[in-house]
Amino acid sequence: MAALASIRRRPDKIEIINQLLLPHTIEWLEIDTIEQAHDAIKTMKIRGAPAIASLASLEFAQDLSRALKESPPPSYLSSPEALQAHVTKTLDFLYTARPTAVNLGTATRRLKGVLQSSIGAGKAPKDIAEDLIEEGKKIDDEDLGRNKEMAKWGGEWLVKEVQKAGGSGEGLNVMTVCNTGSLATSGYGTALGLITYLHETGKLDRAYFTQTAPYHQGSRLTALELQTLKIPSTMIVDTMVGSLFQHHKIDAVAVGADRIARNGDTANKIGTYNAAVLAARHGIPLIVVAPVSTVDLDIPDGSHIPIEQRPAIEACVVRGALYPISDNLDANGNKQQAAVMITPEGLDGIYNPSFDVTPAELISAIVTEKGVAVKGADGKFDLSEITGTA
Template sequence: MAEALTSIKSSDDKIEIINQLLLPHTTEWLRIDNIEQAHDAIKSMKIRGAPAIASLAALSVSQHLTRALRADPPPEFLSSPESLRDHVSPILSFLFTARPTAVNLGAATRRLSRTLQSSLDAGKGVRAIAEDVIEDGRLVAAEDVGRNKAMSKWGGDWLVEEVKRKGGSGEALNVLTVCNTGSLAYGYGTALGLITYLHESGKLRRAYYTQTAPYHQGSRLTALELKTLQIPSTMIVDTMVGSLFQHHKIHAVAVGADRIAANGDTANKIGTYNAAVLAARHKIPFIVVAPITTVDLDVAHGSGIPIEHRPPLEACVVRGALYPPSLDGQGNKAQGTVMITPEGLDGIYNPSFDVTPGELITAIVTEKGVATKGGDGKFDLSSVV
């Protein structure tokens, strides 16, 4: 079986991330040596995918405290439990600001904050408190693979049965996805994990994926993952979704999520809402696959989800390998950035996410199972969180 890609490598106090801005043409591993570098990597999208950014944030806190415990002399913030709290709490708040839409990042920082406070409340010494936070930070990352595989199986099996319920065979399934939700987003993958599971179980005919402009996570990253895993696949540009549905039998759309509101409204990469509207028109099941940490029951509906807007320039330029190909001094394909718009545009709308209303979603899948709408047409997510 082909080996999946990964986005983070960590050991003891060492962290490396694959620079996703250079994929698929160059594989560059970047060392993360401090909190500021972790924040920059998340904000600049050198690493992306809701689970991956949460994992990097948590691991960077563990790294920071591990190195502090080994320092001689120890830093001043290890002089008392209170000084440790006063040092770590602003770090967690700072990391959260890197990508505020992704609820996983907030869940990870809040989790470490709770661990810090509970250890303080238990009356532990400063070194023991630091060790508790270190251990929990590493657990945030380690838990992803198992939960990803669980939700992928739940979602894949549900889709097979849904197709059978409608008179199909449950075999040779065609599934469309948006953006990148595979192992580069961390673990086994969420929506792309569902596709991988169907492939591994012999139920998939072909995966389709959108380019996902303007950052092209589909054509750069999903394309690379599917090629690496040797999964039959077809790329389409974002505006071809309707044409695809008209002319090809698509059994489902599977997408990830950066935040799911209590009523099922889901924030995901820009273009997801478009695909959901078209899927509803063609009566194609629309499946959201995401970990429990993505469900935010404190937000009643999608209007309460903050939407990150990226720098306007990102919608005006594209980066890739020069064509015809040429090699740089290190033997890598030479890359460049080109502007595809006139300079000085005074109006550029560049949200990174859109919100798909729950009414357009057929099923929401987490590691605990599959939620579908009740007789009232509404989601009850209590069974999957």
């Protein structure tokens, strides 16, 4: 079966799959405005660092495309200065939707760079807008190809590492956290892409994935993707990671990233740090798989990564379909959704960070579409070769 998609591009509209309703209901939402794109990202109707950067860029491009067709044109197309003010305000607003994911910031900075270059070249507002539209679409187009590249790099690195240790490099078991597949990207995926690559090349025995509380991106989304791709898999509760490592042969933990600092410290979905500590205890390599755009060379280490604090209610409820399913279909035959409170009312405090930071010392390899970085003799990462800045 074909992989699931997070974004569907039509000639005159953009649609996203509402990930809040998965896996029980497939609902495509049309994104018509910048405000709708911002809301979809902030409320996690779409999530995954590459995917939210794609949606923001595509809606930005769509918004400008519609403006060029208006008669009379909007006032911000009257001069390069007016267009610059409008574009800057729009991109800054989109960035506020989810600030931890560096891909979104990278995309907005890239679009601002095109804006400045086009203005510097003395272009008319219409031509500047067309340059920005082309760049916005390009940001999305590039994602699928680079995902396949990094998945191949990471998969082949793992096979060689297993063979170095005396293994065959086949029948591999890989655990992952959260969701890093097609639903989190424009296709194929990052860490889940590595697992998919191993499956496609006959090297994988089984994928293991955590539920990833409190939002359950693993049990809702990764489970659905692996099932769709017919990849043998086993779900575990987050607190079972240590037990899994004690009693089963796990060859690697592969995770994605929302931001990677210059020294290799990595922010990823909450629970990744826990898994990394346990993997280190059991001698299991931890592989971070993410596009170059996720590497933030402007910050020295993980202490400079902003950590998004999610609304407390998200840690107090579980979402899903009412059970028994057959008795709870809506008028269209879809399984009805429910959010069930699992905590007492009025708790004094709820700690709900969306991400944690895994120190570089716990990471075995960092993989981008440009290659694999491992720690040198000094125990430190040099990310220049895998970011194209060498």
